[in-house]
Amino acid sequence: MDERFRLDNQLCFRLYTASRLITQAYHPLLSEYGLTYPQYLVLLVLWEKDGQPVNDIAKRLLLETNTVTPLLKRMEAEGIVTRSKGREDARQIIVKLTRKGRGLQEKLLNVPETVARGILCDRVTPETIPGLYGMLDDIIGKLKGD
Amino acid sequence: MDERFRLDNQLCFRLYTASRLITQAYHPLLSEYGLTYPQYLVLLVLWEKDGQPVNDIAKRLLLETNTVTPLLKRMEAEGIVTRSKGREDARQIIVKLTRKGRGLQEKLLNVPETVARGILCDRVTPETIPGLYGMLDDIIGKLKGD
DNA sequence: TGTGTTTATATCGTTCACGATGCAAATTTA
DNA sequence: TAAATTTGCATCGTGAACGATATAAACACA
Numbered sequence: 001m002d003e004r005f006r007l008d009n010q011l012c013f014r015l016y017t018a019s020r021l022i023t024q025a026y027h028p029l030l031s032e033y034g035l036t037y038p039q040y041l042v043l044l045v046l047w048e049k050d051g052q053p054v055n056d057i058a059k060r061l062l063l064e065t066n067t068v069t070p071l072l073k074r075m076e077a078e079g080i081v082t083r084s085k086g087r088e089d090a091r092q093i094i095v096k097l098t099r100k101g102r103g104l105q106e107k108l109l110n111v112p113e114t115v116a117r118g119i120l121c122d123r124v125t126p127e128t129i130p131g132l133y134g135m136l137d138d139i140i141g142k143l144k145g146d
Numbered sequence: 147m148d149e150r151f152r153l154d155n156q157l158c159f160r161l162y163t164a165s166r167l168i169t170q171a172y173h174p175l176l177s178e179y180g181l182t183y184p185q186y187l188v189l190l191v192l193w194e195k196d197g198q199p200v201n202d203i204a205k206r207l208l209l210e211t212n213t214v215t216p217l218l219k220r221m222e223a224e225g226i227v228t229r230s231k232g233r234e235d236a237r238q239i240i241v242k243l244t245r246k247g248r249g250l251q252e253k254l255l256n257v258p259e260t261v262a263r264g265i266l267c268d269r270v271t272p273e274t275i276p277g278l279y280g281m282l283d284d285i286i287g288k289l290k291g292d
Numbered sequence: 293t294g295t296g297t298t299t300a301t302a303t304c305g306t307t308c309a310c311g312a313t314g315c316a317a318a319t320t321t322a
Numbered sequence: 323t324a325a326a327t328t329t330g331c332a333t334c335g336t337g338a339a340c341g342a343t344a345t346a347a348a349c350a351c352a
Contacts, residue, residue: 002193002251002255004255004258004259005190005193005194005251005258006190006194007187007190007191007194009258010190011262011265011275011278011279012165012168012169012172012183012261013187013190014279014282014286015161015164015168015282016165016168016169016183016187017207017208017282017286018161018165018282018285018286018289019158019161019164019166020165020208020309020310021285021286021289021290022157022158022161022162022285022289023158023162023309024289024309024310025289026158027310027311031311036336036337036338037158037162037338038337038338038339039337041153041159041162044152044153044156044159045153047148047151048151048152048153053300054300054301054302055299055300055301060153061159061163062163062166063338063339063340064339064340064341065300065301065302066301066302066303066304066339066340066342067338067339067340068301069301069302069303070302070303070337070338071337071338074337086300089299089300089347089348090300090346090347090348091300091301091346091347092300092301092347093300093301093302105148105151109150112150112151112155112156113150115158116157118288118289119285119288119289121284121285121287121288122284123277123280123281123284124281124284124285128281129157131269131277132157132278132281133157134269135269135270135274136160136161136163136164137160138267138268138269138270139164139168139265139267139270140160140163140164140167141267142264142265142267143164143167143168143170143171143264143265144167166339166340169339170340173340177341182306182307182308183308184307184309199330199331200330200331200332201329201330209308209309209310210309210310210311211330211331211332212309212310212311212312212331212332212333212334213308213309213310214331215331215332215333216307216308216332216333217307217308220307232330235317235318235329235330236317236318237316237317237318237329237330237331238317238330238331239330239331239332
């Protein structure tokens, strides 16, 4: 068996698995309010700055518009956001939070901490997390390539 | 703006993004042989040990059988694996590599290194990667909870 | 002004993920 | 051994991801 093909040597498999498992950890907390994890990410973006065009949201999340557009339509159908043509640029669709979308923020106040608590362990502590962030940011920066 | 909701403070978002970007880095290398990234993971598992039941493959990848079953069927349709009823336990489906499936290994020999090279940077080096592995393994171990 | 190009978003098709559920073989237990 | 339970795999439905492509508005420039 070639050592380089060992599953346990693959950084990618660890990232892929950790990402999936953390998303699963969010699931019960979010589904209570009819949200998925990517929809929660959109909310994070809009809570930071309301009324953004689709493209800005997609860029912030490093996703393509063909992923974000259907996602936003589902959120519109749920009454969480509105989508309206841009005033100065008619190509843009401006996404705004509804009252319901803004209101979700206080209902989800405990979510970040709850998930964070579920992750902390021997080698992942408030002291080591910045280092982990740094490495992941390096990888992301290298791969997004722009 | 509540600090705990800042996108940049979310570990999950970094893992999710890093995972997606690395998968994208694999894409051109794998699609040349008609493979997807999850299918490549299945190959890694079978190259380590051929002739495993669906359940063992799913457990190794921490996926559910309802994800792995259709994936294996597509790989069977591509002539990469065979699926046959288990001898001693008729509920099991034993997955075996075909000659083509085994042959893919030498064609993909350079893949792990190519992807690894694309990731190495300031804070991600042969010296720091073991620490990164350890933290991710801790997170995975904590979340898979068994 | 007209024509070509870029930009913003959307549509389509395929492949994951995964919760919920179904089914048949194996196992346990009464 | 019959009945209940567990196990292994599959089906179904929904929601991402994303490559390829389409469409219309904005822009550049001849």
